Amino acid sequence: MYDQLRSLEKMILDIKKQHQLVSAELSSLKQKPNADPKELAALKTQLDSRNTEYATTKKQLADLDKRYQSLAEAHHMIGEEQDKLQTQLGELQQQNRELLQQNNELKQQNSELKQQNHDLQEKNLLAAERTQVVLKRLTRIDQMEG
Incomplete structure (x- = not known):
């Protein structure tokens, strides 16, 4: 049972490390988002299309x-x-x-x-x-x- 607790503790530590990495990556992305010009253009086109649809509706x-x-x-x-x-x-x-x-x-x-x-x-x-x-x-x- 002691081994199982160690195994669980190790899993918890691994999950905490992954959480910290993901959290750091998320924080980094929030600070400096990567703007893909193609994706940005597609989103702008989509926004314009939705605005036109909205006006028509x-x-x-x-x-x-x-x-x-x-x-x-x-x-x-x-x-x-x-x-x-x-x-x-x-x-x-x-x-x-x-x-x-x-x-x-x-x-x-x-x-x-x-x-x-x-x-x-x-x-x-x-x-x-x-x-x-x-x-x-x-x-x-x-x-x-x-």
Whole structure:
């Protein structure tokens, strides 16, 4: 077990040495970075490309926002128009109910007038028949007197 502890201690020391080397190298790189001109040019090109993409995307976003605002306004106007139409529909339905009621009342009056007309026609017919009977009697009376 003692050997294992020594082995672990040695591994820890090796890891510490590697850590110090890597840390020193990292510190050195931070102090004086190696700038590869090709890599730097490629990164600048990539940056320019990304900036162009960003500007294009930003413009597209602005265009989409304008379109959204336009659609939202149109939607609002359609909603207002729908409310107006709904109000008109309610008014027309009320007018329709009133007209149907008037129509039913007029039909009832028409039916009553037809009945009155029928009754008057019967009375008129009866009166005409009686007048004929009276005229015949008067004619007989005149003929008897004459």
